[in-house]
Amino acid sequence: MKDFLDKALKASRYPLRIVIGLMAVLGLVVSFAGLSGILAALLGAFLGLLVGEVLGRWKSVRIGAIAAVLGGVVLVALLLARFAVGWSIVPAIVGPSVSLHLKTVLTLASLAFAGLALLRTVAVRIPSWRFVEIGVFSVFFVAAFAAHRDGSIARPLWLSDWAWRAGYDPSNVLLIIGAIFGVICAGLLLLESKHRLSALTLGALPLLAVILLASVEPKDLLPEPEITELEDIQNALPGGERETGLDIPTTIGTGDDPLETEQGGPLQGEGDGEGVADAEQGEGEDDGESGEEGEGEGEEASDGGAGEEGESETGDQPEGDEGEAEAEGGEEETGDPQEGEGESEGGEPQEGEGEGGEPQEAEGEGGTPPEDVQEADQPEMSFENSSQRGAPSVAAVVVFLDDYHTPSGYYYFRQKVMSEFGAYRFDETTREDADLDVYPNFPTRVDRVDEPPPWQLRTRVRARVAMIGEHDSPFALESPVLYMPSTNSNPDRFNSVYKFESMAQEVDYAELVGREARGPGWSDELLDYYLTAPADERYAELVEEILSELPDEARADPFTRALAIKVHLDQRMAYTLDARYPGWDDATAGFLFAEEDRYVGYCVHAAHAAVYMWRLAGVPARVGTGYLVDESARRGSSLMVMGGDAHAWPELYLEGVGWIPMDISAAETLDAPGDPVDSDATRVLGEMVQDAEDLKDGSKERVPFGLYMRRGLVGLVFGLIVLLFSGHYLTKAWRRARPVLARPQAVPRVAYRACLDRLAEAGLVREEGETREAFARRIATIVPAFGEITDMHVGAAFSRPTKPDADTLRANALRWRRSLAALSEQLDERTSFWRRLLGAIDPTSLYRSR
Amino acid sequence: MKNEFTQSKHVTHEKAPPITDMEGAHGVVKRLMDRLTKGVIGRDAIIELVIIALLADGHVLLEDFPGSGKTTLAKALGDAIIDDMPDDDIVTIRRIQFTPDLLPADVTGTTIFDPNTNRFFFRPGPIFAHIVLADEINRTSPKVQSALLESMAEKQTTVDNVTRKLDDLFFVIATQNPLDLSGTFPLPSAQLDRFLFKIKMTHISRDHELFLLNNLASVLKGAGDAFPRVTRTEILDARKVVKDLVYVHPKIKEALVDIADESRSDERILQGASTRSLVLMIPALQARALAKKRTYVNADDVQSLAYFIFGHRLELAPGSGTSESVVADICRRPLESLARQSLKR
Structure with missing residues (x-):
């Protein structure tokens, strides 16, 4: 019976091998x-x-x-x-x-x-090559299933599609398939090997595993919903559209008053449609990828409520809003794109986040001005985190070329500025002479900004930006001086790549006091332009009220005035993304005057309010939009700019310093606090940064299939070579260590083989057809001890099989030890060290050890 | 008289207890070696082969020029063996000088009429001895050769339809001259097959020759009584020990079969090794192992004996080189695989 079982087991390796071979081939072929x-x-x-x-x-x-x-x-x-x-x-x-x-x-x-x-x-x-066969199978297999390494777990789409549909996590499915494959491989190896091979092959298994791991990168094995979803959305959105749905330009088109439609902003105008489209696409794709579930499930429970609310609100709002919008200002909806833009820009980024499910978390408001006190950081941070989590699309990768770290902990990447006052919001300027420090187009050559900032109090920073997704203008760390194009090594991945050189602020409040609030070459007209504010009396009254508290000499200084206003706003502002002022024509007014002693809103409200009030206080100001990125998101020289980092902030102008952002940081946050910093998200981010680094240098990502194959082949060959080499060294080490590890009965065999290995490394090799004894005699002049070793070995092999008693075994072991020591000594003494070293390095010495 | 034996003048020791272990058997070999190497200078390897053949119960054919010490060797061997059964009419050593006119009866013995008793009685020929030196065996006619060869194979001889057993220790050392072939009757291969070894002797080295000339007197005297001899019984015991105690691993046997296979499939060889040669080879290997004080046969034994065993048994196609190189060739692969076997479990 046992025999029969044994035989059956042994025979099962044929079907097993066929299964494994077919699996490997299937895995390789099925993708194309x-x-x-x-x-x-x-x-x-x-x-x-x-x-x-x-x-x-x-x-x-x-x-x-x-x-x-x-x-x-x-x-x-x-x-x-x-x-x-x-x-x-x-x-x-x-x-x-x-x-x-x-x-x-x-x-x-x-x-x-x-x-x-x-x-x-x-x-x-060649029996010892069996593991090569199995190794090749494994590599095939891994090559097929490692296709998801580009950041989407879902790469064998046929598999993950099915898994999603069936409700499994594809990563688990992949792991299970891998495990099955591994088990079959191991079983096959064990069945294949006669005794002699088993050690080698078992040793090769972990090695194989290591190599496979090395070629797959563990992170690929983890589900990365965010990334994939991102890609999805990015890919899904029609070209002109914003990959994140946050894009400022898109919003502009909406024409909604962003202040009112915070939540709905993007959804409404194109809004609903887009939202729906998004959702659909999301699903459509997310089927394939692991993306959706990330939020869809994980967060939906908590988020979903809000998200849904948001949506339902949005759903509702549009009507209401539209009604209003039309009622209040057909201009906005229909006509005045400019107005709409100004705010929606600011607004949208937030909305985008909001949509994504952040709303609850987004507590911190816009940004803290660099100068701001620490406490202000907290909300910011959480805001950042939440935004990353909720809307994790990557807007761009910034790679700093200089060793620069922002002193405030935040990087302000300015993309546009809004300085032209419309009825209720700011818009990009239409003047020739205003906002000349903003560079509107992607550089095609080394190009200077028309009006670079003064060099005072600033430090030079250069960086390369790789834009992912559609942007209609470049951004740069404020304030940029120089733009130049850079090679886009991976057009598949990046829409555009450029370098900028900025004079980053290193401003100290103290330095700002006592400066005139007017540019050196400004005409009166231009100054007026920057001081235009709403005619609404309430603003002026509020400003007057704030400034009246200042001592006279302080009142005389523009910066101090601005600071007082900022502090006032800081103290009273309550941050929430849910802020909406449907009944107010002017959302900023709603923000400031709707509640007593409390300003409820988000960064766009705050930015507008601050700019209005600064202007009323006689300080030239404008709204800057772009991205606010937390220092903590930086990894090495790389910084990921996420769609969720979109932000609007107030800037003011001081002579000799130029435009400087001075952000409002809310003292209070109404939105539910976010989860503690999501280390997972951070890690993923970090890896993405790294990835992006790679990407920047060149060659990853969607490679054309032929290239992929070629690379796969190269990888295959390389993997095989590595496998071969390491296999050899491992075998060598194993055989060298064997005498110590072996059972006493096996010592004569393994110890002799160890000797042969050492001799072979020293160049002493038995000739083909030469008997062991003759070999021993031949090299007896060099290693006399080998004669006895040979006798002991051959004796053990060819003498009458007996069961030795313990004493004999012990005596033999001693004899072996002594002989081996002698051999070792003689080898060291009489052969060249370099020869032996060379032999040790040479993996093929194994084959001469016979 | 059965139990006691009178010591001949050669006997220098008491009757030893029967040899049953390797130690004792090896002692026999050692004593023989010591004596023979004393009396025959520069022939250690051949002496060893002869002793191996003796213990393996085989016969040797020495091929050499006259005056190279064949007879000396045979005589020294005879001198080293004590006939401990002196009353059986079988002497220690006989020499037969083969000539073309020799008759079988001259070898085997014949029935003679004794006028005194008016009866025929059998008068044993020279083959009734422990050691028979058959000098220039190829000079005699085939019928004489075959008479001898029957005795060699069967250890018996038939004269006048009466089969008589030869001594258990019947050991033939035949010689032939490789060059002087005129008027000879070369042994057919069937008869060559009866010899365990065919040993080609070459001239001894210069040093040995010089030594011989310088010490001629003492060498001629032989080992004398200074070195212990062995008795016939001891040799027979040693043979038994060899057969029983030296282990031949199955893989060795496989290698032998492989060698025979190789010899049969080699194109240069017209007639490959016979099965009998393999059968004869086993005791030879065992004997060599004993001579080397081993309890098992190893590949070295196979390699060093292969030529002497197979060399005269293979019929080579013309122009295929020396039998030595051919034998080395056919041994190469089996020996290689045998060597590799030792590293396998």
């Missing part, structure tokens, strides 16, 4: 071949295994000849395949589609056949 191709490859592989088995046993033919014949088969098949499409006759007879199929079938079948047949033949012929 159609049904016919897959079937052909499988059939070829199956035949290959059978034929290989037969050829391997047909000992009278050399392996080289077999390889040549198999190569010939492939060549002929490839030629035929070429003719199938290259000859007009074939398509003419069978039709073009059949001829294309024919080509695929011929190519794949012949390659699979020849490849597997060769592997099998070699494995049958």
Whole structure:
């Protein structure tokens, strides 16, 4: 019975091998071949295994000849395949589609056949090469399933689609498949090996695992919903649209009053449509990818409420809003894009986040001005985090070329400024002479900003920006001086890449006091332009009220006035993304005057309010928009700018310093506090940054298929080489260590082999056909101890098998130890150290140890 | 008289207890070696082969020029063996000088009429001895050769339809001259097959020759009584020990079969090794292992004996080189695989 079981087990390696081989081929082929191709490859592989088995046993033919014949088969098949499409006759007879199929079938079948047949033949012929066969299978397999390394777990789409539909996490499915494969491999290895091989192969298993791990990168094994979703959304959105849905430009078009439609902003105008589209796309794709679930499930529970609310609100609002909007100002909706823009820009980023599910978390308001006190950081931080989590789309990657760290902990990347006052909001300027420090277009050459900031109190920072997704203008760390194009090494990934050189602020409040609030070359007209504020009396009254508290000399200083206003806003502001002022024409007024002693709103409100009030206080001001990024998001020289980092902030002008942002930081946050810093998200971010670094340098990401194959092949070859080398060294080490580890009965064999290895490394090799004894005699002048070792070894091998008692074993062990020591000493003494070192490095010395 | 034996003048020791272990058997070999190397200078390897053949119960054919010490060797061997059964009419050593006119009866013995008793009685020929030196065996006619060869194979001889057993320790050292072939009757391969070893002797080295000339007197005297001899019984015991105690691993046997296979498939060889040669080879290997004080046969034994065993048994195609190189060739692969076997479990 046991025999029968043994035999059955032993025999099971044939079907097992076929299963594993077919699995590997399937995994490799399924991603690019159609049904016919897959079937052909499988059939070829199956035949290959059978034929290989037969050829391997047909000992009278050399392996080289077999390889040549198999190569010939492939060549002929490839030629035929070429003719199938290259000859007009074939398509003419069978039709073009059949001829294309024919080509695929011929190519794949012949390659699979020849490849597997060769592997099998070699494995049958040279037992120690069996693990190569299995190694190749593994590499095939991994190559297929590691395709998701580009950041989406879902890369064998057929698999993850199914998994999502069935409600499983594809990463788990992949892991399970991998585990099954691993188990089969291990089982096969164990079955394949006679005793002698098992040690080697078992040693090779972890090695294999290490290599596989190395080639897959563990992070690929983790689900990365954010990233994938991002990509989805990015990809899904039509070209002109904002990848994140946050884009300022898009919002502009909306024409809604951003102040009112915080939540709805993006959704409303194009809004609903887009929102829906988004959702659909999201689903459509997310099926395939792991993306959606991230939020969809994980956060939905908590988030969803809000999100949904948001939506329902949005759903409602549009009507209400529209009604209002129309009622209040048809201009905005229909006509005045400018107005709409100004705010929506500011507003939208937030909305985008809001949509994404952040609203609850977004507590911190816009940004803290760099100068701001620490306490102000907190809300900011959480705001940042939440935004990253909720709307994790990557807007761009910034790689600093200078060693610069912002002193305030925040990077202000200015993309646009809004300085032209409309009815209720700011818009980009239409003047020729205003906002000349903003660079509107992507650089095509080294280009200076028209009006660079003064150099005072600033430090030079250069960086490269790789934009992901559509942006209609570049951004730069304020304040930019110089833009220049840079090579976009990966157009698939990045929309544009440029460098900028900025004079980053290093301002101290004290330095700002006592400066005039007017640019050196400004005309009166321009100054007026920057001081234009709403005519609404309430603003002026409020400003007057604030400034009246200041001592006279302080009142005389523009900066101090501005600061007083800022502090006032800081203290009273309550940050929430839910702020909405439907009944107010002027949302900023709503923000300031709707509640007693409390200003409820978000960064766009605050920015507008601050600018209005500064202007009323006689300080030139404007709204800057762009991205506010937390220092903590930085990894090394790289900084990820997320869509959720979009922000609007007030800026003011001081002579000699130029435009400087001075952000309002809310004292209070109404939105639910966010979760503690999501280390997962941070980690993912960090990795993404790293990734992006790679990307920047060149070559990753969606590579054309041919390139992918080529790279796969190179990787395969490289992997094999690594496998071979490490296998050899591992074997060497193992065999060297064996005498110590072996059972006493096995010592004569393994210790002798260890000696042979050492001799081989020293260049002392038995000739073919030479007996062990003759070999020992030949080298007796160099290593006399080897004679005795040989006798002990051969004696153990060829003498009458007996069961030695413990004493004998002990005595033998001692004898062995002594002889080995002697051999070691003699080798060290009488052979050159360099020779031995060389031998130790040489992996092939194993083959001369016989 | 059965139990006691009178010591001949050669006997220098008491009757030893029967030899049953390797130690004792090796002692026999050692004593023989010591004596023979004393009496025959520069022939250590050949002496060893002869002793191996003796212990393996085989016969040797020495091929050499006249005056190279064949007879000396045989005589020294005879001198080293004590006949401890002196009353059985079988002497220690006999020499037969083969000539073309020799008759079988001259070898085997013949029935003679004794006028005194008016009866025929059998008068044993020279083959009734422990050691028979068959000098110039190829000079005699085939029928004489075959008479001798029957005795060698069967350890018996038939005269006048009466089969008589030869001594258990019947050991033939035949010689032939490789060059002077005119008027000779070369041994057919069937008969060559009866010899365990065919040993080609070459001239001894210069040093040995010089030593011989310088010490001629003492060398001629032989080992004398200074070195212990062995008794016939001891040799027979040693043979038994060899057969029983020296282990031949199955893989060694496989290698032998492989060698025979190789010899049969080699194109240079017209007629490959016979099965009998393999059968004969086993005790030879065992004997060599004993001579080397080993309890097992190893590949070295196979390699060093292969030529002497197979060399005269293989019929080479013309122009295929020396039998030595051919034998080395056919041994290479089996020995290589045998060597590799030792590293396998």
